[in-house]
Amino acid sequence: MRLTLRQMRYALAAGRHENLTLAGNELNVSQPSISVAITQIEDVMGQPLFVRQRGAGVSLTPFGRAVLTRAARIVAEMEELEGLAFDEDALVGEVNVGCFEDLAPYCAPALLHRLKERHPHIRATVREESFHALGRRLVEGAIDIALTYNIALPPDVEVEVLRTLEPYALLPADHPLTRGKSVSLAELARYSLVLSDQEDSWKYILSLFQLHDLSPSVLGKMRSFEMQRSMVANGFGVAIAYTSPFGDYAYDGKPLVHRPITDRLPLQQVLVAYDARRPLSRAARGFISEAQEWFSARCQVDEFETRR
CATH class of the missing domain: 3.40.190.10 (Periplasmic binding protein-like II)
Incomplete structure (x- = not known):
């Protein structure tokens, strides 16, 4: 095989962050390591995945978007295969979450803590984004799911409502x-x-x-x-x-x-959104399940406080 999972993971991190240095920080490797992995993939595929910008910034080409969409599926399937080494019910893998920036401090840290306690083999990352950026990143496959409001969502997304707000x-x-x-x-x-x-x-x-x-x-x-x-x-x-x-x-x-x-x-809805054209991994489904339980519990607490 001329492509490796390591190269795919490095390229996926670059796509998530649109920055080679930040991708290296996430994976605890150097920025040149990310750059070399991307070049190796481009040499095999014969087309560029990214447009290089000044500094360490990058942006996906249409071809790169298609490649990384398929690469994300391959990496997710391999992680689930590795998960067979754990208990049958254990969730294993990586989930990349985008969260609307005003909503993120309210729920993201609590959800990450909850996920770490209940599913320690899931690696979750959360990025704070604007409404527009969340939609773009869902379409590009740079994030698996988005925690957001029902505002400025692109077509071809499925949503699951977590909470309704006045x-x-x-x-x-x-x-x-x-x-x-x-x-x-x-x-x-x-x-x-x-x-x-x-x-x-x-x-x-x-x-x-x-x-x-x-x-x-x-x-x-x-x-x-x-x-x-x-x-x-x-x-x-x-x-x-x-x-x-x-x-x-x-x-x-x-x-x-x-x-x-x-x-x-x-009314406005807090929801989790994902691209209907891409199947969700078990790790992503696990994150959604924890989000549903957490928001349901928060509703009960807030209703109690209101009655008081």
């Missing part, structure tokens, strides 16, 4: 709207709106107001959810969010207040 208003603790138990969109529209700079996200939030013929003024678009929360906590405006961290304080210790919104608004 939007809520995020307010500074001393804001006049905190005096009531709930707020309306019309009330929120009187104040400056702090948005995320994720295009799909801010367009979606503004569309909620447009459904009710409202046009709030926009203070600005923040690059992170925590920056958005901190701006609200410091009195610069209000926000609408779906993700609900467990703490009611911004990074600088300023308190935040949540209020339900009285208007009938679309």
